Amino acid sequence: MVKSAETGMRYKMIIKNVLLETVCGITSTLPENEHIEFAFAGKSNVGKSSLINGLMNRKALARTSAQPGKTQTINFYHINDQMYFVDLPGYGYAKVSESEKAKWGKMIENYLHKSKKLRAVFLLIDIRHEPSGNDRLMYDWILKQGFEPIIIATKLDKIKRSQMQKHVKMVKEGLKVVKNTIVIPYSALTKQGREEIYEVLDAYLKMEEEPDPA
Ligand SMILES: Nc1nc2c(ncn2[C@@H]2O[C@H](COP(=O)(O)OP(=O)(O)O)[C@@H](O)[C@H]2O)c(=O)[nH]1
Ligand SMILES: [Mg+2]
Numbered sequence: 001m002v003k004s005a006e007t008g009m010r011y012k013m014i015i016k017n018v019l020l021e022t023v024c025g026i027t028s029t030l031p032e033n034e035h036i037e038f039a040f041a042g043k044s045n046v047g048k049s050s051l052i053n054g055l056m057n058r059k060a061l062a063r064t065s066a067q068p069g070k071t072q073t074i075n076f077y078h079i080n081d082q083m084y085f086v087d088l089p090g091y092g093y094a095k096v097s098e099s100e101k102a103k104w105g106k107m108i109e110n111y112l113h114k115s116k117k118l119r120a121v122f123l124l125i126d127i128r129h130e131p132s133g134n135d136r137l138m139y140d141w142i143l144k145q146g147f148e149p150i151i152i153a154t155k156l157d158k159i160k161r162s163q164m165q166k167h168v169k170m171v172k173e174g175l176k177v178v179k180n181t182i183v184i185p186y187s188a189l190t191k192q193g194r195e196e197i198y199e200v201l202d203a204y205l206k207m208e209e210e211p212d213p214a
Pocket of ligand 1: 042043044045046047048049050051063090154155156157158186187188189
């Protein structure tokens, strides 16, 4: 997002170029990127690829699949030579073996722990349903790694507008979110919520430019 210095007016975040730069499997060495990173986590089928595509303004660069759990890689999308979106493997896919799950747990933990460039973690939760045990584990685990997850409540178009606040409350209570947690309802169909997400990204990008406002 660009803000004019003269008028202070807001402009929409412009996605100039997008590159799937690195795909990490379970034994891969994680990249040491020069630009800041935003990670996206959530159970498989929650709408992670759809959100990432929506934010990147691409129809299908991040795979959206009828085969949940297929994407067991960590994918790094380089955007505008400015930042990375990091697509983490979805959890809660029953067909993956316990040992495979454990390996992925370690891999994600390693990433959250070691990345010097990771600035924020987005946790996606289906707005229709109460968060699952796995969602709560993931939330607590991200907290433990030192990040306060930004919650994206996905598939907003699947509920009535009048139900939105009630569902947001359900998500917040289900996760027992810490005070001041940001929850942004989002629809991949209508793109409702996208500007708010861009604003969050923009705030982090600005912090890189002007590290200490004090
Ligand atoms: N109606 C609706 N469907 C969605 C939305 N987001 C994702 N989907 C659908 O949910 C399924 C899983 O989405 P995907 O992005 O692949 O989920 P992922 O496994 O978390 O990456 C696909 O059929 C998507 O089209 C949304 O906001 N609204
Ligand atoms: Mg996906």
